[in-house]
Amino acid sequence: MKHVLELPALYQFYQELGGFFGARVTAIRDYLELRPNARVIDIGCGPGYILRHLPATIDYVGLDIDEPSIAFARARFESRFFDADAARELGPADVVMMNGVMHHIGDDDLVATLGHVRNALKPGGVLFTLDGCYAPGQGRLEKWLLDNDRGLHVRRADEYRHLLEQAFPDVEMHVRNKLSRLPYTFAIGVAKAA
Structure with a gap:
């Protein structure tokens, strides 16, 4: 299953079928203010479908390390x-999004990445994150989905918060269920640069 999801069109189909893509759209609508002409850098943009759900007035740039997704x-x-190597030339940004990215990165590398993200933001800029998370009382299917995710670093919401707080002075963490068709718990982070 994990190898099938490496194909951009099948990945997007799975995301929509399970309701995970809709969860991303809902979370952005509920927790992220996108002002007209805001510079938005989307790290881990995948096949780019989120662009259809963002205001046309923003200045959007999508980055990913997966060349088939970028193509x-x-x-x-x-x-x-763009591929991820272009990231240094694209700041400063009003918003950086990392949808479904943090659970792919180990703690030390994630702290370093978050520091780079903070430095790419304008003063008062926002990092928006969304990842699956472990939580008490999860059912078997939900836990199985998290255990079998392609990301090897699925965490609890408090662990995501702790990592965000190492780079950002102001962090909000929201835990949401029932955003997707399949049972899933999402940790939604909103971190503000000083």
């Missing part, structure tokens, strides 16, 4: 998608 996004949307 897929470029072919279907625009040339605003």
Whole structure:
């Protein structure tokens, strides 16, 4: 299953079928204010479908290390998608999004990455994160989905918060269930740069 999800179109189909993509759209709507002309850098943009659900007035740039996803996004949307090596030239940003990214990165590398993200934000800029998380009372299917995620570092919400707080002075963490069709718990982080 994990190898099938490496194909951008099948990954997006799975995300929509399980309701995970809709959860991302809902979380962005509920917790992230996107002002007109805001510079938004989307780290881990995957096949780029989120662009269809963001205001047309923002200045969006999608980044990913997965070349097939970047090629897929470029072919279907625009040339605003780049590989991760271009990240240094794209700041400063009003918003950085990391949807479904933190659970792919080990603690030490994540703390370093978050420091780079903080430095890429304008003063008062916002990092928005969304990842699956472990929580007490999860059912077997939900735990199985988290245990079998392609990301090897699924955490509890308090662990995500702790890592965000190592780079950001102001962190909100929201835990949401019932955002997707399949049972799943999401940790939604909103971290503000000084």
